[in-house]
Amino acid sequence: MKDLLANNSYKRLAFYNKGFINTSVEDWVDYKQDYINHAHLLEDKFVDSNSVRVSITDNYTIELPTELNDIANEINKAVEFLDNIEDWDPDEGELYTYSTLKNASTFLADYSIWVLNEKGFVIPTPKIYPGPNGTIDILWKNEKFKLLVNVRSHPDLSATFYGKTNDGEEFVEGKFKIGNINQNVFLVLLEQYK
Amino acid sequence: MADFEVEEIPDEDLLYMRVHKNWIRDGELNPGTFRNNEGGMSTDWSKYSDPEQTRIRVIAYDKEPDNYGILGMNVGDVRNIPDQVVIHKPLDDNRSHTDVEGVKETKQRVLYLEIVNWEITLPNLNQE
Numbered sequence: 602m603k604d605l606l607a608n609n610s611y612k613r614l615a616f617y618n619k620g621f622i623n624t625s626v627e628d629w630v631d632y633k634q635d636y637i638n639h640a641h642l643l644e645d646k647f648v649d650s651n652s653v654r655v656s657i658t659d660n661y662t663i664e665l666p667t668e669l670n671d672i673a674n675e676i677n678k679a680v681e682f683l684d685n686i687e688d689w690d691p692d693e694g695e696l697y698t699y700s701t702l703k704n705a706s707t708f709l710a711d712y713s714i715w716v717l718n719e720k721g722f723v724i725p726t727p728k729i730y731p732g733p734n735g736t737i738d739i740l741w742k743n744e745k746f747k748l749l750v751n752v753r754s755h756p757d758l759s760a761t762f763y764g765k766t767n768d769g770e771e772f773v774e775g776k777f778k779i780g781n782i783n784q785n786v787f788l789v790l791l792e793q794y795k
Numbered sequence: 796m797a798d799f800e801v802e803e804i805p806d807e808d809l810l811y812m813r814v815h816k817n818w819i820r821d822g823e824l825n826p827g828t829f830r831n832n833e834g835g836m837s838t839d840w841s842k843y844s845d846p847e848q849t850r851i852r853v854i855a856y857d858k859e860p861d862n863y864g865i866l867g868m869n870v871g872d873v874r875n876i877p878d879q880v881v882i883h884k885p886l887d888d889n890r891s892h893t894d895v896e897g898v899k900e901t902k903q904r905v906l907y908l909e910i911v912n913w914e915i916t917l918p919n920l921n922q923e
Contacts, residue, residue, distance in 0.1 A: 682820075689817055690815055690817060690858075690862075692856075692858075693815050693817045693818070694827075694830065694832075728820070728821075728823065728825075730818075730820065730825040730826065730827055731817070731818075731825065731827050732826075732827045733827050733830035733899065734830075736827075738825065738826055738827050738904075740825075740826060742823075742908070747905050747908065747909075748905075749826055749901045749904060749905045750901070751900075751901050761900060761901050762901055763900070763901035763902035763904075763905050764905070765905065774901075774902060
């Protein structure tokens with residue numbers, strides 16, 4: 602597995618089942634932005650029996666190594682929540698879109714793969730929640746620490762984060778662009794849960 | 796403008812806040828519930844309300860009370876969260892109404908998770 606990861610075999614993949622020509626204008630803009638921010642999206646498809654895949658939309662699938670199956674399941678729950686939401690009360694605020702979910706899922710997948718690849722451990726599985734004003738909250742919460750990452754609707758808009766150990770001795774705080782994160786910053790907290 | 800006098804709320808009192816079932820998943824509270832609406836996070840002061848009164852008050856807005864749980868939070872704890880300001884804003888039909896103003900960024904919302912307790916849980920949810 603380590604060799605596969607080192608060879609970059611596991612990457613987030615986009616399956617353009619319909620092709621650009623048949624996509625809507627809205628999707629085209631979306632894909633174009635994805636392409637700008639993540640040039641490796643258009644790599645050849647890679648399918649491996651040791652991986653799990655989560656479809657965010659018909660045209661966008663994330664692939665993770667099986668070690669990260671719990672992360673994949675959580676992303677899938679967020680997709681199902683959006684697929685099946687019928688009784689969301691609009692007075693409770695704007696709900697996130699598939700586009701925002703792609704941003705959040707991309708961050709979570711890329712980051713968890715990076716930690717597995719570079720640091721050799723599986724990060725604890727967070728919860729993916731609707732956040733305020735159509736954003737998405739990614740929350741790690743356990744007996745040792747809390748870490749909240751808030752992802753907004755466009756990858757060019759900075760995500761914000763705050764985390765702390767439950768004893769209050771360590772904390773992290775800041776913002777980052779999706780795909781351009783200083784990936785070590787969360788390890789202060791996440792490594793405590795190895 | 797409500798006829799009720801605006802009062803200073805002591806640190807030892809409680810604030811009650813409704814939480815719609817949208818903001819609970821797998822029995823756990825979603826930090827997105829801590830957000831401003833029209834400038835502040837709407838709560839009720841324990842001096843003039845209790846948790847059940849806060850819950851059924853949604854009937855006035857044509858909402859179903861059973862869709863809401865009620866959180867309680869100590870006023871002093873709220874004031875210890877950076878940038879949070881507790882302001883009594885009585886309404887004609889709700890003397891207890893209190894806004895908690897100030898940004899609700901990731902830092903504030905994580906800290907809110909640490910100070911709230913369920914006063915009334917939603918039916919059929921194993922809330923933590």
